[in-house]
Amino acid sequence: MEKESDPSNNWGRWGDDDERGALNLITADAVLRAVSTVRTGTALTLAVPLRAGEGPIFEGRAPLQHFMTRHGGDYAAGLKEKGFGFADDYVLVATHGTTHIDALAHVWREGAMWNGHSSNLVTSIGARKCGIENVGAIVTRAVLVDFADQYEASGDPRHAIDVDDLSAAVAATGIDVMPGDALLVRTGWVRAWRSQRAQVTAWPGLAPNCAEWINEAGFALVGADNIAVELGPSPRENDAAPLHARLVRDFGIYLVELLDLEAIAAQGRSSFLLSIAPMPLVGGVGSPVNPIAVL
Amino acid sequence: MEKESDPSNNWGRWGDDDERGALNLITADAVLRAVSTVRTGTALTLAVPLRAGEGPIFEGRAPLQHFMTRHGGDYAAGLKEKGFGFADDYVLVATHGTTHIDALAHVWREGAMWNGHSSNLVTSIGARKCGIENVGAIVTRAVLVDFADQYEASGDPRHAIDVDDLSAAVAATGIDVMPGDALLVRTGWVRAWRSQRAQVTAWPGLAPNCAEWINEAGFALVGADNIAVELGPSPRENDAAPLHARLVRDFGIYLVELLDLEAIAAQGRSSFLLSIAPMPLVGGVGSPVNPIAVL
Amino acid sequence: MEKESDPSNNWGRWGDDDERGALNLITADAVLRAVSTVRTGTALTLAVPLRAGEGPIFEGRAPLQHFMTRHGGDYAAGLKEKGFGFADDYVLVATHGTTHIDALAHVWREGAMWNGHSSNLVTSIGARKCGIENVGAIVTRAVLVDFADQYEASGDPRHAIDVDDLSAAVAATGIDVMPGDALLVRTGWVRAWRSQRAQVTAWPGLAPNCAEWINEAGFALVGADNIAVELGPSPRENDAAPLHARLVRDFGIYLVELLDLEAIAAQGRSSFLLSIAPMPLVGGVGSPVNPIAVL
């Protein structure tokens, strides 16, 4: 039996040693619920294409570098094929520098990250607790809500989606949200960025007051087509990312950022199977991901 | 209507400009077939954990490097939290240096890769054709066959699985293979490597004569828990990777290598939903992946 | 005996296999000549400081990334010192992305680089001929000329220093140029860049007609405080870097770019000992350098 709901956080809810947080909500039943949403067999990627040297990427992080270490030109220049020729490459990528998922080790407050694990466990050798390798495989039902047109209409580069907006939009889908579901929020920022009507210095997103409602609804992760899920820069002085602190640290809920929700939005579906598979990098504090929606 | 089967290759089968090869076989029906295999709601990852500086990795490729660019130690040393502290990191990874999928641009023969695209299109700026970004989202039914114990019993570090072994094992599953299915082959190499009974210089795998059968069976991809799906080093002089040449170049069939099939093998299931989501790196010739099995 | 001067190029002048070009002019006598210029014992660096993520750097090259792999924060977070604590770091740097020297393998024309070596020798594994490791140690006399104020006065972002300007300025130093000397040209661009009056898209520099004069004067290398020694972008259509082609490829003369000549210019000295020590990277096509002037 799970312990009684604690309004302040979920620490201890899945054991004092837990490093997976709200992913514990994605039970086998939750996976089957996701599977049951599949209708048409359409599979879509929700990641922005990755181009060397390009964004969108938050300031302070360097764009991906792509290095070819063998390729067709080598053979054109005289390298002999041994039955076949081949190409090889390396990528150097900021784990938070494109469509990505945050590890629970990504954030903390007052020296404590998710479940009270000390931020001192995250050092130059990586995260000894709550690293991205704890995620494993995510398969769950996604609930998609769309604020792209509201953002455009608002003319506000930091358009806020507050808890009333959010809860109303979820209610309007008619879906009975269940523990372990994923919440996907289309803010419209990627669309605007792509058409050069938005910058990485300001973006629409969830207001801080969404955190408790998201947790109470039982969502295991929240994704958005913006820099930080929450709106940015933060509306609160000296509180650079209040929703990160609440969702990731206090509730163990995962954030997926810089999603490309354009294709899925065009499908007119509010729920579908969502699959997310981060690199199992031991001690990583995030991972680029290519989330898949199956409709 | 698809053109008549050409025994020599699949070039032109999905159009002269095609860059996706046998992934074209993964129709909506194939996705729904995958979905219909799900029974228990168990989701497993099929990737080997990624640890900085460690393998398994083929010689000539450098192990992943993991760089933390902010972490708990910075705050311990005096950095002030602004409402929250955070960690950030970068990875430098050979795209073929852990569990990964080969792009069709990974290999060629006589200057031509899949569908006749010139290897000259793969240069220092990446692959202008058949790059990994063409993969998008893979969701299909997997058929798993297991030769791990045969490999161990053989005592042969380069134990060959030939077409008779393979076709018999697939037949023994009782599954009616359909176009677009994925073939997963447990050779036992990762198990042996992990217990230090195998090296990256020799590994069991599919024999060259499996290629045509795999294509005729309609598989869109083949994955294995070894370095190269095919056995290695190659049994043929001056033909370093005959199965790569046939499967990837001639048939447009994808290879997924260095899978960790230990957990899935323990489930006793021969078919399940398989989801693979490579990084959408424009021009990449491969990508690390974390394949997900849903049972 | 050296072969007769060939007005078109220096190929063969130091042997058909030569990979060092005009560095052959820096004989022991040339080194002693450099030593004899030293008066005050002042040693100055001529490199721009390297800051992670910053320039000046030519477009298309990514700024240096600096990764700490152990540091004081790790100990602050609990790592135990074993008699001493230490910090470690890595740099990822474009060899031409800061103050640097070009290897002779950096450029070619019509498939031939310095001394007729084929450009096909420069592939993904590096330069098999004329790589930066051939440079070894450079110690020679530098002759400094200064056009910074002319550039500023001209108001022309691509202020050209032509052969008459150059030869007059060298003559005005009163120095009897000898084979193996280094020519250093202060264009004023770094000064302007630093005070945000210049961009990396246009810069003052030597005009194409300087090449033959430089070669005839016997200079072994030419350095400047701009992007490319020669002015840029090129004044010639379809000839992106005419001086590179002449100096490096035809004459085997080395180029050193993005020098910081501010401190040395303030010394009022026209000649001094110059020491340049590239990384001995086998197959590299350039190297960051920190040239030293000894006055």
Added chain:
Amino acid sequence: MEKESDPSNNWGRWGDDDERGALNLITADAVLRAVSTVRTGTALTLAVPLRAGEGPIFEGRAPLQHFMTRHGGDYAAGLKEKGFGFADDYVLVATHGTTHIDALAHVWREGAMWNGHSSNLVTSIGARKCGIENVGAIVTRAVLVDFADQYEASGDPRHAIDVDDLSAAVAATGIDVMPGDALLVRTGWVRAWRSQRAQVTAWPGLAPNCAEWINEAGFALVGADNIAVELGPSPRENDAAPLHARLVRDFGIYLVELLDLEAIAAQGRSSFLLSIAPMPLVGGVGSPVNPIAVL
């Protein structure tokens, strides 16, 4: 006037804010003294060649990676020259992963590095004090002593050179050591490593009791052809690098490691001009260097 010699350390000797340590001893007179040693005009490099993926390199550090981002093969594959073709490359290198100089920020004890600066100043953004950019240009007189044959004769992989050996060898050169001189110690390890008679797990070098003598002699830096200048692994339990702690932290004396002293040793000269020019990486804790000897 310099403050009285403190036997325990040199902190405060060059001011409480000093970040350059014993390089302060390299006055203009010291530079002129170096210049006065030049006889023949021979210039030699003292760095080991850098080859991608190769050592010598201490365990735990990854060998250099060399990435070509444009080269001759690209043109062979069809890229058009615009008046000239060119090659470009990047290197990823551990600053301590080849012939290199340690920044004073490289080591500390009890939270204090050189001059009492806190190790908390060295974080993920680099060293805010005592970074390698403080070195600038080093030109000084080197004194070379040679223990290579003693090491070979000893048969001891961790052959210790203690203070008596060292002082006797320096005395035997007949050189009157002056403040600011550089001490170069040929241990013979690189020679042995190159002929595969030595490993990176054990090496000959200076014994801990050399530290005070080196400081009193006035040396500004000590270089050696081994992993750590001092012998390794450390002879003292719980004191992993006692000479680093004394020389770098307490005395502000610089260490240069993995030198290649084979060519210079063959010259039969005990003193010469030494020039060392680290990358001016702001906040770096070391730098690969290519030291130059001028004889």
